[in-house]
Amino acid sequence: MKKNSCPEKEILSLYFLNLLEEKERIKVEEHLKSCEICLKEYQIEKEIEKNLIYEIEMPEIEEVLLKKLKIYKSLNEVSIFFKFFKVFLTSAAIISIAYAFYLMALKIEFKNLSLFKSQEIKSILVLFSLYLKEIKSFFQSENLRLFYVLSGVVFFLANFFYGIKKYFLDRKFI
Amino acid sequence: MESRIKELVSLGKKGDESSISELISMHKNLIMGLAYGILRDYNSSMDILQETFFIAFKNLKKLKEEGKFKSWLCKIALNLCKNELKRRSLSGEFQKSKWDFKMFLENEKILKKRMIIEEAMKKLNFRDRTVLVLFYYKGFNLKEISEITGIKEKNLKMILCRARKKLREKLEGYEEELLS
Numbered sequence A: 001m002k003k004n005s006c007p008e009k010e011i012l013s014l015y016f017l018n019l020l021e022e023k024e025r026i027k028v029e030e031h032l033k034s035c036e037i038c039l040k041e042y043q044i045e046k047e048i049e050k051n052l053i054y055e056i057e058m059p060e061i062e063e064v065l066l067k068k069l070k071i072y073k074s075l076n077e078v079s080i081f082f083k084f085f086k087v088f089l090t091s092a093a094i095i096s097i098a099y100a101f102y103l104m105a106l107k108i109e110f111k112n113l114s115l116f117k118s119q120e121i122k123s124i125l126v127l128f129s130l131y132l133k134e135i136k137s138f139f140q141s142e143n144l145r146l147f148y149v150l151s152g153v154v155f156f157l158a159n160f161f162y163g164i165k166k167y168f169l170d171r172k173f174i
Numbered sequence B: 001m002e003s004r005i006k007e008l009v010s011l012g013k014k015g016d017e018s019s020i021s022e023l024i025s026m027h028k029n030l031i032m033g034l035a036y037g038i039l040r041d042y043n044s045s046m047d048i049l050q051e052t053f054f055i056a057f058k059n060l061k062k063l064k065e066e067g068k069f070k071s072w073l074c075k076i077a078l079n080l081c082k083n084e085l086k087r088r089s090l091s092g093e094f095q096k097s098k099w100d101f102k103m104f105l106e107n108e109k110i111l112k113k114r115m116i117i118e119e120a121m122k123k124l125n126f127r128d129r130t131v132l133v134l135f136y137y138k139g140f141n142l143k144e145i146s147e148i149t150g151i152k153e154k155n156l157k158m159i160l161c162r163a164r165k166k167l168r169e170k171l172e173g174y175e176e177e178l179l180s
Helices: A009-016 A022-034 A036-052 A062-076 A080-107 A119-140 A142-172 B002-013 B017-039 B042-058 B066-091 B100-104 B108-122 B126-136 B142-149 B153-170 B175-179
Strands: none
Touching: A009 A022, A009 A036, A009 B153, A022 A036, A036 B108, A036 B126, A036 B153, A036 B175, A062 B017, A062 B042, A080 A142, B002 B017, B002 B066, B017 B042, B017 B066, B017 B126, B042 B066, B066 B126, B066 B142, B108 B153, B108 B175, B126 B142, B126 B153, B142 B153
């Protein structure tokens, strides 16, 4: 082994980062005493370390932030009634949309097919109207209609109770 | 110290204002150092400082492990810094921001050294910058850095070495000024 041979670059950089184990660290430290090039590198590294991060004077931001948070909270605080109302609205909207689709399926008919001139569109529309007729017959049986309404009601109730449960859970545990 | 932070966080979840302000004053130096270390711009790092605390206390209820408050804050700040850098690179604003720290310093030698390192840091990419800043900042070991950045601990050593090497390469030619 030569005395003056420098350690590998990776080991040196690990030493600069203070990540080496003790045995190797002692070796490098002994080497630094004798080698000028590595010592210079070490000094540069220390300078970088000193000047990379430094403390900056801080203005006081606590009050401003607290004010911001207060305003945010006052805007976003929602009363209990509004929460229930929200649940009610969503379920009502879903039921009404479903009912509208049901009505559409009953009423739509393509009578004025002569308006469309190209045959491709005509054929597509005819196919579509046939499909709609099938849907109509599917919905016109009364048992199905009952099932449809009932499922809507069940959905509404589930949503409602879920809303209540979530509200109280929010209060207690989190 | 950590148990105190846990107490404060659990108090802050209930909406206690004094504990929130104490948390802010405990962590503001850390976040400011991080943001400034990465962005190298005083004004935008002030903005990021405010925004991180605002986002953090807005979503404080979502934090389930109270011991991880510090690293959680750092994560938020890093994400905001990333967005800021992306915005700058899109709008080409990056070269406009110059050394704002002049007002905090009197010694010209130190100022020159910092300017040189500043220029070198601006040439690094986001990951190298964050890793270097986190590592050289007090109070972060490898485990915490890997927790914040999501890089595995095994790879972190290599990434750190490479980032340091890159920074050293960017500083070539300025050695005498640094050592003076």
